[in-house]
Amino acid sequence: MSKDxxxxxxxxxxxxxxxxxxxGTYTAASLSGAAMLLSDPKPAQxxxxxxxxxxxxxxxxxxxxxxxxxxxxxxxxRYSEEFGKTVTVDGSPAIDGVLFGYALNIQKCIGCRRxxxxxxxxxxxxxxxxxxxxxxxxxxxxxxxxxxNDRDNAGYPEGxxxxxxxxxxxxxxxxxxxxxxxxxxxxxxxDAFYMxxxxxxxxxxxxxxxxxxxxxxxxPDGIVVIDYNWCxxxxxxxxxxxxxxxxxxxxxxNLPNEQMNPVTHYLGNRPRMKGVAEKCTFCIxxxxxxxWTACVEVCPVGARKLGNLLDPESDIRKVLQTKKVFRLRTxxxxxPKFFYFMD
Amino acid sequence: xxxxxxxxxxxxxxxxxxxxxxxxxMLFLSFFIVLWGYGEYVQLRDGMIVTNLTDQVSWGLFLASxxxxxxxxxxxxxxxxxxxxxxxxxxxKVVVLGEMLAIAAVVMCLLFVTAHMGRPDRLWHIFPVxxxxxxxxxxxxxxxxxxxxxxxxxxxxxxYFLYKKYSDRPLNKPFYLTVVFVAIVWALSIHTVTAFLxxxxxxxxxxxxxxxxxxFITTAFAAGxxxxxxxxxxxxxxxxxxxxxxxxxxxxxxxxxxxxIALFLTLSEVVTELYPSTEHSFGLQYLMFGHNGLxxxxxxxxxxxxxMLGSFLLLLIPRxxxxxxxxxxxxxxxxxxxxxxxxxxxxxPGVIPTPIGEFTEYVxxxxxxxxxxxxxxxxxxxxxxxxxxxxGVLLGEVRYxxxxxx
Numbered sequence: 001m002s003k004d005x006x007x008x009x010x011x012x013x014x015x016x017x018x019x020x021x022x023x024g025t026y027t028a029a030s031l032s033g034a035a036m037l038l039s040d041p042k043p044a045q046x047x048x049x050x051x052x053x054x055x056x057x058x059x060x061x062x063x064x065x066x067x068x069x070x071x072x073x074x075x076x077x078r079y080s081e082e083f084g085k086t087v088t089v090d091g092s093p094a095i096d097g098v099l100f101g102y103a104l105n106i107q108k109c110i111g112c113r114r115x116x117x118x119x120x121x122x123x124x125x126x127x128x129x130x131x132x133x134x135x136x137x138x139x140x141x142x143x144x145x146x147x148x149n150d151r152d153n154a155g156y157p158e159g160x161x162x163x164x165x166x167x168x169x170x171x172x173x174x175x176x177x178x179x180x181x182x183x184x185x186x187x188x189x190x191d192a193f194y195m196x197x198x199x200x201x202x203x204x205x206x207x208x209x210x211x212x213x214x215x216x217x218x219x220p221d222g223i224v225v226i227d228y229n230w231c232x233x234x235x236x237x238x239x240x241x242x243x244x245x246x247x248x249x250x251x252x253x254n255l256p257n258e259q260m261n262p263v264t265h266y267l268g269n270r271p272r273m274k275g276v277a278e279k280c281t282f283c284i285x286x287x288x289x290x291x292w293t294a295c296v297e298v299c300p301v302g303a304r305k306l307g308n309l310l311d312p313e314s315d316i317r318k319v320l321q322t323k324k325v326f327r328l329r330t331x332x333x334x335x336p337k338f339f340y341f342m343d
Numbered sequence: 344x345x346x347x348x349x350x351x352x353x354x355x356x357x358x359x360x361x362x363x364x365x366x367x368x369m370l371f372l373s374f375f376i377v378l379w380g381y382g383e384y385v386q387l388r389d390g391m392i393v394t395n396l397t398d399q400v401s402w403g404l405f406l407a408s409x410x411x412x413x414x415x416x417x418x419x420x421x422x423x424x425x426x427x428x429x430x431x432x433x434x435x436k437v438v439v440l441g442e443m444l445a446i447a448a449v450v451m452c453l454l455f456v457t458a459h460m461g462r463p464d465r466l467w468h469i470f471p472v473x474x475x476x477x478x479x480x481x482x483x484x485x486x487x488x489x490x491x492x493x494x495x496x497x498x499x500x501x502x503y504f505l506y507k508k509y510s511d512r513p514l515n516k517p518f519y520l521t522v523v524f525v526a527i528v529w530a531l532s533i534h535t536v537t538a539f540l541x542x543x544x545x546x547x548x549x550x551x552x553x554x555x556x557x558x559f560i561t562t563a564f565a566a567g568x569x570x571x572x573x574x575x576x577x578x579x580x581x582x583x584x585x586x587x588x589x590x591x592x593x594x595x596x597x598x599x600x601x602x603x604i605a606l607f608l609t610l611s612e613v614v615t616e617l618y619p620s621t622e623h624s625f626g627l628q629y630l631m632f633g634h635n636g637l638x639x640x641x642x643x644x645x646x647x648x649x650x651m652l653g654s655f656l657l658l659l660i661p662r663x664x665x666x667x668x669x670x671x672x673x674x675x676x677x678x679x680x681x682x683x684x685x686x687x688x689x690x691x692p693g694v695i696p697t698p699i700g701e702f703t704e705y706v707x708x709x710x711x712x713x714x715x716x717x718x719x720x721x722x723x724x725x726x727x728x729x730x731x732x733x734x735g736v737l738l739g740e741v742r743y744x745x746x747x748x749x
Binding site: 055232243250275 | 390391396397398460462469475476484546694698
């Protein structure tokens with residue numbers, strides 16, 4: 001959130017009552033498609049627009065079909081007003097007989113991070129210097145490295161190890177096997193290989209277990225989802241995740257209107273609010289409609305495979321049967337459905 | 344019922360009566376409480392971006408303060424236990440003051456947790472019936488149960504006793520003792536569960552060990568009575584209430600032995616982690632020695648160690664321990680040492696480095712400091728009022744008088 005926005009916020013909060021009174025007019029306007037005409041809706045309205053009903057709605061998992069539809073209608077209306085375009089919020093449930101699995105070929109990955117960027121565009125993450133959220137982090141691992149200690153003691157890499165603080169992603173020093181701040185002239189680099197990480201959609205997700213309000217849960221197709229409207233922001237899930245896959249909206253997310261992806265899912269890429277956790281959902285808005293995830297689609301080398309683990313003919317099953325496959329931190333018994341493989 | 348209302352009014356009146364010193368103290372605290380209000384307002388308005396927390400270090404000063412304060416709350420048991428189990432006569436007289444301290448500490452805990460939450464407006468989501476209470480799965484729900492239960496037990500035990508004293512009526516012994524003994528066990532549970540809250544996450548290897556609950560309890564039973572000794576000495580100084588030296592000596596013994604055990608557990612932890620020195624010990628190494636020039640916690644760790652070890656060795660000497668001119672300073676040293684060790688010294692190396700090995704240092708923002716000092720001020724404010732009221736009742740200055748008589 002920029003300084004300017006917070007000013008708007010301050011004045012905006014004064015006119016909250018005013019705004020609620022006007023809400024009815026806005027409704028009519030958006031229904032007739034005239035929302036487009038509302039010039040530059042202010043980001044501050046994101047918080048103002050939230051109707052009382054939204055504050056008091058139940059957890060999505062426990063809503064009846066009618067309540068779900070009401071919640072979705074409310075959101076579509078609000079988002080359309082805020083972003084000045086027709087926004088759809090999908091509520092498609094999991095499809096029977098589907099269990100999503102993902103496989104990533106670390107032999108092919110070139111570390112270009114197009115997946116990470118495409119993911120941000122697709123999933124409406126906050127962007128900009130104040131608060132940048134990426135669900136995919138690509139680890140760069142050095143080839144021929146056999147002594148972690150050397151790097152550990154020498155300081156790694158150049159220029160890092162300097163504290164910068166703040167809420168944005170800024171390098172401060174990385175150890176272990178790989179690190180995710182790298183800015184080469186071009187990829188792939190001769191002396192490196194890459195290992196992207198994101199939410200592993202564990203079958204036994206530690207994040208779900210620790211959530212005190214069950215706002216995050218595993219849907220029947222194996223995707224771990226979050227009802228952003230129910231999250232209390234305690235960040236237990238962030239502490240419990242062994243893959244550092246979860247992100248937090250420290251401030252009001254910054255999502256420019258023109259960049260906002262209007263095709264959303266309730267449990268997926270709909271715009272978030274401040275103070276809630278989020279993470280990869282295997283592009284639930286796409287995959288439940290039979291499409292590839294954004295990262296699979298954009299990968300220039302075809303390193304990413306998504307499929308139905310229950311379908312013996314699927315790509316993912318073929319990968320699991322014929323390739324050398326491993327998963328991360330299997331010692332923790334989380335049963336990730338995100339596999340790494342080599343040809 | 345009318346009598347009870349009168350009790351509350353008289354209690355509060357006694358709590359808010361005092362001389363210039365008292366009002367200066369309350370004004371001093373109020374200044375920080377106002378700052379707390381401002382800090383909370385800013386954080387509510389802009390979100391937690393006003394803190395210096397990050398996705399890398401997502402738990403910081405608020406939760407560290409919470410963990411430490413739960414220990415102080417639990418430590419009321421160091422007064423109650425000797426009083427009722429060992430029939431320690433002198434402590435028995437001041438049991439209710441220990442309970443007042445526990446109430447103030449739990450209030451602070453609740454305020455710290457609220458500050459830690461990204462969406463305090465949705466607090467109701469965790470309430471059973473109207474919200475979803477992920478019990479028994481989520482450790483946080485256990486913490487909610489034990490903490491709120493502890494608050495209720497102390498309010499009940501403390502104020503039932505005071506009310507009976509106020510009305511000059513005999514206690515219902517079976518009822519009162521039941522509350523007291525349940526509260527003793529319950530006190531252990533609040534700190535045990537708080538330890539379980541963070542040591543049940545293998546994603547955070549620094550915390551993932553079974554020594555944590557017992558270490559929490561021993562450090563709590565060192566820092567807590569250290570604070571209680573100071574509070575008792577202040578009560579002796581500023582009110583007519585008599586507290587025997589014997590009570591303080593008992594408490595200083597508890598401080599000594601619990602501190603000794605805590606130091607032993609720290610040693611066990613350090614040896615277990617650093618001898619094999621696996622990647623899992625990176626957090627502890629960062630705490631003790633820093634990493635690649637990131638050494639924000641190093642001076643704090645060694646200061647805490649020096650304070651704890653130094654005061655332990657001094658407390659071992661009976662002549663020093665029983666010297667009431669020196670004791671308060673040792674108590675401050677113990678309290679500060681444990682506050683560092685178990686607060687930020689425990690919270691930060693748990694989340695640094697991240698599960699994928701990233702080191703990010705964290706220094707609380709001014710808003711965070713404002714909120715935390717403000718909560719401390721609220722704690723002292725509440726404690727002052729409660730103790731003044733309780734002392735008034737114990738001394739018989741505050742008691743029920745029939746309308747006709749007055």
